[in-house]
Amino acid sequence: MAQKSFRQALNEALHHEMARDPSVLLIGEDVTGGAGANGEKDAWGGVFGVSRGLLGQFGPERVRDTPISEAAFIGAAAGAALTGMRPVAEIMFSDFFGVCLDQIMNQAAKFRYMFGGRARTPLVIRATYGAGSRSASQHSQSFHSIMTHIPGLKVVIPSNPYDAKGLLLQAIRDDDPVIFLEHKMLYDTVGEVPDRAYTIPFGEARVVRDGKDVLIIAIGRMVLVAEEAARLLVAEGISACIIDPRTTSPLDEETLQEFASEIGRVVIVDESNPRCSIATDISALLADRCFDDLKAPIKLVTAPHAPVPYAPNLEDAYIPTPAAVADAAKMIARR
């Protein structure tokens, strides 16, 4: 099967769905990618190259560049969704959720509930997240926990190219607003991705790796960190199971519960800040439902409760590492 990057996988999903469904359109800052490229339209395909080739194929009516006002174009996209379009809006950095949160939280997320269940809002908001690219504290944050907190939104956070394509296709076909989060450091990761279209249902966790001594639940890019930690643990004679929830809303509570009860030792790895986060949320869920099966305290390995630092050495120290995950696993594995 063809090896493709995370970026290519997303690009394929957009191409496929725009060709299949004329109501799908892209809207955002620099999604055409023409600006700054010597007048060549479509040269970049957006700042991260995800929308490459779409302007040329589908034209400026369906691939729309906007002024720098997230509040305006997210509001426009939410309205378009209400009228029956399927807009895919792009917020270049999820750090800018702040300037359009009213449109997301008070408008798009509420329509289905406030209009008696009769409004559909098939809106996808794609946004990058995460530290590691030396982009400082206003362009490096992980806000999936905040978005997960808001009812009415679905939150998708893929960890690999295969999932990225299948989840984006599902997101576009979904009739509710979906926040689709892409870690900047994942764009160049490569994996097997079928040429054909496929969808992955929301709320279905993936068992990344079987293991019997400790369960590592990891979110987004942290799945890669967990995989590296699992390799370190093999040398210690500890076999780690890894689960990637893939969507934090809806959350596959059943699978998390099943594996936590079976294994009895749990480490949760997440890049968002730890107060009121998806890591603490999953921890609370498992403590509540699996208490009698747990053999050790649930360990959290997360970023600290601090903004992402700009100094490279501090930024590296901020992000959970494989060694930190392995240490947490070792602490509980033999209790």
Added chain:
Amino acid sequence: MSTIEAVTMPKWGMTMTEGTITSWLVTEGDVIERGQEIVEIETTKLSNVVEAAAEGILRRIVLAEGTTAPVGALAAVIADESASEEEIAAFVASYADRQGEGLSGQSAGTSSRTIEVPGGQINLVEAGAEGGETIILLHGFGGDLKTWMFNQDELAAVGRVIAIDLPGHGGSSAVAAGDPVADILIRLEAALDTVAPGKLHLVGHSFGAGVAALLAGRRPDRVSSLSLIAPVGLGKTMNRDFLVDFVAAERRRPLQNVLERLFADPSKITSDMVEETLKSKRLEGVPECLSQLADAIADQTGQRISIGDTLTKLTCPVLLIWGDLDKIVPLPQAGEVPANARLQTIANAGHMPQMEAASAVNDAIVENIRRAK
């Protein structure tokens, strides 16, 4: 000179590049029987037990527990008492020299490709060298060529082994509407004419075994031997619920429940196996395709494919391999086994003996191939 046999890091499927020794089930000095489980190995995707391919004394463990090594690396040495310590040491040293010469990564001679035939694409994986026998592997309903992960490299010892994704499965394109079985036969025949024009040994599993038998009936001139693992088409009874539930399962847990019926020991099912099966079932068009095929395999009254008469007319060796605990296609009744076919049952195996009892099945296939000479 004494016979010294290597136990090496196996290659389970195209993507396996290395494995980690999790535990040795035997110690140095133990007498080893052929087929005995000797070492447990874990990859990024699964953990499985390696069976001894030779008998003798386990003279040396080269890879200690916890060691990760590339595919093909020497893990242990089996030899009889007559081999001297010096001979063993020289054997180990000769392997050390070979490290890094194509041992790591994808083993030489295993390659994947997709070919165009009238009606669509056929995806296949080849292993082994040309010049010896040519062996064709056809997987069952809903599976793909990864069914043969514990067999293909082993069978490559006797020749070129081509595992094929049936139309509508894996990397091959969908089956045509109407008569899916006929479409599969036509496209496979075209594919085999392209990639393997000479004499063939056909090996099939379940529905793929039915297909292999029908292919042999169409082209008896091309088939040297036929090895059918739990084939459809001999009796009328089969577990049709399995087909229906398999098509319907869209998520991990329900699919796991369905896949468990395939094995005598359900713990053999890895999460990776479930995820890989879901991946192929999610592809656009595949559920519809499988549904058609399920209807062609069995309806309310039982199996619709029949291979008994076809087999009776064949003159090549015909072997039936069956797990005695098969819950999908039950062991044939007296009178259902054609007179020219031999039936070999595998103890404590379900519908997937090629995975559950790989070395016994590999040995049986190789023996059947030898009978053709």
